Amino acid sequence: xxxxxxxxxxxxxxxxxxxxxxxxxxxxxxxxxxxxxxxxxxxxxxxxxxxxxxxxxxxxxxxxxxxxxxxxxxxxxxxxxxxxxxxxxxxxxxxxxxxxxxxxxxxxxxxxxxxxxxxxxxxxxxxxxxxxxxxxxxxxxxxxxxxxxxxxxxxxxxxxxxxxxxxxxxxxxxxxxxxxxxxxxxxxxxxxxxxxxxxxxxxxxxxxxxxxxxxxxxxxxxxxxxxxxxxxxxxxxxxxxxxxxxxxxxxxxxxxxxxxxxxxxxxxxxxxxxxxxxxxxxxxxxxxxxxxxxxxxxxxxxxxxxxxxxxxxxxxxxxxxxxxxxxxxxxxxxxxxxxxxxxxxxxxxxxxxxxxxxxxxxxxxxxxxxxxxxxxxxxxxxxxxxxxxxxxxxxxxxxxxxxxxxxxxxxxxxxxxxxxxxxxxxxxxxxxxxxxxxxxxxxxxxxxxxxxxxxxxxxxxxxxxxxxxxxxxxxxxxxxxxxxxxxxxxxxxxxxxxxxxxxxxxxxxxxxxxxxxxxxxxxxxxxxxxxxxxxxxxxxxxxxxxxxxxxxxxxxxxxxxxxxxxxxxxxxxxxxxxxxxxxxxxxxxxxxxxxxxxxxxxxxxxxxxxxxxxxxxxxxxxxxxxxxxxxxxxxxxxxxxxxxxxxxxxxxxxxxxxxxxxxxxxxxxxxxxxx
Amino acid sequence: xxxxxxxxxxxxxxxxxxxxxxxxxxxxxxxxxxxxxxxxxxxxxxxxxxxxxxxxxxxxxxxxxxxxxxxxxxxxxxxxxxxxxxxxxxxxxxxxxxxxxxxxxxxxxxxxxxxxxxxxxxxxxx
Numbered sequence: 001x002x003x004x005x006x007x008x009x010x011x012x013x014x015x016x017x018x019x020x021x022x023x024x025x026x027x028x029x030x031x032x033x034x035x036x037x038x039x040x041x042x043x044x045x046x047x048x049x050x051x052x053x054x055x056x057x058x059x060x061x062x063x064x065x066x067x068x069x070x071x072x073x074x075x076x077x078x079x080x081x082x083x084x085x086x087x088x089x090x091x092x093x094x095x096x097x098x099x100x101x102x103x104x105x106x107x108x109x110x111x112x113x114x115x116x117x118x119x120x121x122x123x124x125x126x127x128x129x130x131x132x133x134x135x136x137x138x139x140x141x142x143x144x145x146x147x148x149x150x151x152x153x154x155x156x157x158x159x160x161x162x163x164x165x166x167x168x169x170x171x172x173x174x175x176x177x178x179x180x181x182x183x184x185x186x187x188x189x190x191x192x193x194x195x196x197x198x199x200x201x202x203x204x205x206x207x208x209x210x211x212x213x214x215x216x217x218x219x220x221x222x223x224x225x226x227x228x229x230x231x232x233x234x235x236x237x238x239x240x241x242x243x244x245x246x247x248x249x250x251x252x253x254x255x256x257x258x259x260x261x262x263x264x265x266x267x268x269x270x271x272x273x274x275x276x277x278x279x280x281x282x283x284x285x286x287x288x289x290x291x292x293x294x295x296x297x298x299x300x301x302x303x304x305x306x307x308x309x310x311x312x313x314x315x316x317x318x319x320x321x322x323x324x325x326x327x328x329x330x331x332x333x334x335x336x337x338x339x340x341x342x343x344x345x346x347x348x349x350x351x352x353x354x355x356x357x358x359x360x361x362x363x364x365x366x367x368x369x370x371x372x373x374x375x376x377x378x379x380x381x382x383x384x385x386x387x388x389x390x391x392x393x394x395x396x397x398x399x400x401x402x403x404x405x406x407x408x409x410x411x412x413x414x415x416x417x418x419x420x421x422x423x424x425x426x427x428x429x430x431x432x433x434x435x436x437x438x439x440x441x442x443x444x445x446x447x448x449x450x451x452x453x454x455x456x457x458x459x460x461x462x463x464x465x466x467x468x469x470x471x472x473x474x475x476x477x478x479x480x481x482x483x484x485x486x487x488x489x490x491x492x493x494x495x496x497x498x499x500x501x502x503x504x505x506x507x508x509x510x511x512x513x514x515x516x517x518x519x520x521x522x523x524x525x526x527x528x529x530x531x532x533x534x535x536x537x538x539x540x541x542x543x544x545x546x547x548x549x550x551x552x553x554x555x556x557x558x559x560x561x562x563x564x565x566x567x568x569x570x571x572x573x574x575x576x577x578x579x580x581x582x583x584x585x586x587x588x589x590x591x592x593x594x595x596x597x598x599x600x601x602x603x604x605x606x607x608x609x610x611x612x613x614x615x616x617x618x619x620x621x622x623x624x625x626x627x628x629x630x631x632x633x634x635x636x637x638x639x640x641x642x643x644x645x646x647x648x649x650x651x652x653x654x655x656x657x658x659x660x661x662x663x664x665x666x667x668x669x670x671x672x673x674x675x
Numbered sequence: 676x677x678x679x680x681x682x683x684x685x686x687x688x689x690x691x692x693x694x695x696x697x698x699x700x701x702x703x704x705x706x707x708x709x710x711x712x713x714x715x716x717x718x719x720x721x722x723x724x725x726x727x728x729x730x731x732x733x734x735x736x737x738x739x740x741x742x743x744x745x746x747x748x749x750x751x752x753x754x755x756x757x758x759x760x761x762x763x764x765x766x767x768x769x770x771x772x773x774x775x776x777x778x779x780x781x782x783x784x785x786x787x788x789x790x791x792x793x794x795x796x797x798x799x800x801x
Contacts, residue, residue: 463756464685467777471691474781478698543731
């Protein structure tokens with residue numbers, strides 16, 4: 001650390017040796033570390049004589065020096081006149097600029113002072129004079145023209161006895177008061193990352209410290225109602241930045257009607273602690289600024305007061321209150337200002353700089369106004385945070401899917417800062433959509449494969465009614481061809497033809513629904529029904545092999561949400577597997593049990609067979625893609641089953657039954673109420 | 676009047692075939708399964724059997740095998756939607772006189788039945 005400092009001093013020295021301006025480096029203890037030749041000329045002290053000495057020792061005004069030093073540590077820069085003793089014992093007044101330097105870790109390390117002789121209008125050296133306003137911390141010029149109506153109401157109140165909503169009027173007064181200009185120190189003290197230019201035109205309420213807003217409002221009223229342009233003073237409580245700050249306020253001259261000037265004087269509270277606070281704050285700001293999450297800082301204090309007021313008036317169901325007062329959502333959109341944003345936020349919104357994003361926060365919610373409503377309800381309910389997926393329209397017109405999260409201020413501290421974070425989910429959602437598509441394609445391919453396995457069953461199933469139709473039709477023709485046609489018989493046969501045609505149609509419909517490619521269509525389903533439909537597909541396979549199927553349907557099944565065809569596919573696949581499993585048994589022993597049930601609120605489908613079971617070494621891999629023990633199998637059936645069930649939020653498991661045979665269980669979550 | 680036995684597990688098909696044979700001047704009796712037919716065969720004779728292949732309990736092939744062992748004289752016409760060549764070959768090897776695919780035209784079926792009956796020895800048919 002020390003060697004680094006020395007190195008940097010040496011580097012500084014190399015450049016500063018030839019500077020015409022006096023350059024002095026002072027360490028944080030106040031001792032002179034470097035003194036360039038120009039400083040030697042200006043003050044007469046050789047570098048060797050003052051090196052290591054406290055700079056206060058050569059000050060002609062040590063008290064001013066202390067104040068200047070405090071300000072420097074607070075704000076990082078200081079500019080003004082200093083009075084320094086020369087070696088001849090004279091007082092030399094110089095214009096100086098001092099800058100606090102930080103090391104790479106953001107920790108303050110030293111101060112560089114640049115100085116030159118202060119010159120009067122005619123070039124003469126300015127004689128020694130004190131600087132009475134050296135402790136002035138902040139100065140503001142504010143414009144009250146848009147607050148005229150509020151001021152009128154306050155004035156009429158003060159003539160009578162005053163009213164209950166005085167506090168509210170004061171708050172509105174500060175909202176309406178606009179900043180015309182502030183000095184650089186003000187911007188540094190209360191402007192956050194925004195700087196002076198961004199403060200101009202903003203509401204005073206967005207910047208003035210919360211603790212003293214009421215006092216400021218009262219002072220504004222006093223100054224505004226005073227016709228003589230008197231100055232009004234008030235001491236404020238120490239606020240951690242300034243010790244016992246004094247606020248002074250007065251009306252501007254006739255050339256600026258409706259304008260007031262405000263100054264705040266005070267000395268730094270505790271420079272040491274403030275110094276390190278500043279350093280950690282600087283690190284924190286840097287961290288926040290470069291964080292890869294888009295962050296918005298908003299000042300929702302105004303709404304906070306409204307909420308507190310509503311609560312005190314007994315409002316508990318805020319959702320209902322908003323239904324009755326939808327204008328409150330609009331008010332929040334227009335009155336909660338964004339006070340700061342980080343770099344990621346600017347990038348996300350496609351803005352040029354922070355200024356594009358400063359202003360009423362409503363622009364975040366143009367595509368998702370309901371989100372703002374829910375954010376408000378969350379704050380009202382005292383939640384710590386709230387998050388949802390929403391659409392965001394960027395400044396350059398793109399609409400993004402973002403995850404919006406808000407961290408509300410601590411109810412007890414009421415720091416007035418609410419942080420919004422937005423994460424661009426567009427790509428992730430697109431990827432999920434693609435994944436779903438791939439899964440759907442795969443499921444479809446697997447369904448086609450399953451139908452392929454069932455081809456002979458299908459042909460048989462369709463040909464049965466077709467055979468009946470053809471024979472009945474030809475028989476009818478024969479009856480009609482007789483010398484005395486038997487119309488009654490023909491009528492009976494025609495009815496049979498129609499019935500068989502309907503049956504064929506049902507079969508074709510069922511198979512077509514399995515064969516066509518369509519996007520999953522989640523609907524509320526009765527699992528029992530899906531199982532019954534699935535059994536129809538494999539009925540032939542089962543009957544041909546003389547397999548005994550026992551079904552037990554639970555009557556208390558919760559409904560599930562899912563794609564009917566995909567779930568049928570899962571069940572058909574599992575049953576076909578079971579059919580293959582029992583094939584090797586003697587026909588009289590082949591048995592499959594189909595059971596539906598409820599487990600922990602979920603609907604379950606369990607399939608048991610009395611085949612050879614699953615080899616223990618295969619149990620762990622049975623749902624892996626391309627794992628198969630069948631010579632003709634592709635090994636995608638169970639993998640697809642699992643991917644379908646997982647996509648439905650459920651689970652599928654395989655195990656061996658204690659008495660022999662395999663058991664497959666599908667669990668599907670209960671359908672959540674859609675209301 | 677010759678009597679034809681029909682074995683098919685599908686009721687609609689059974690009824691249709693029965694009506695066709697009746698209107699064509701043939702007597703017939705329908706059975707919903709092979710065992711039911713075999714039971715009836717113990718007590719009476721048929722001139723021809725028309726059977727399906729894919730049936731639960733006992734398939735058409737198993738039935739033909741059994742007939743081949745015990746009633747080789749009974750002419751058999753297979754009427755099935757099974758497309759499998761091996762099954763077809765096996766049925767014909769076991770003495771089935773015709774293999775017709777479903778659906779079938781009336782003429783084809785009646786011709787096949789007539790041919791089957793002509794080719795069998797009426798003296799030995801029971």
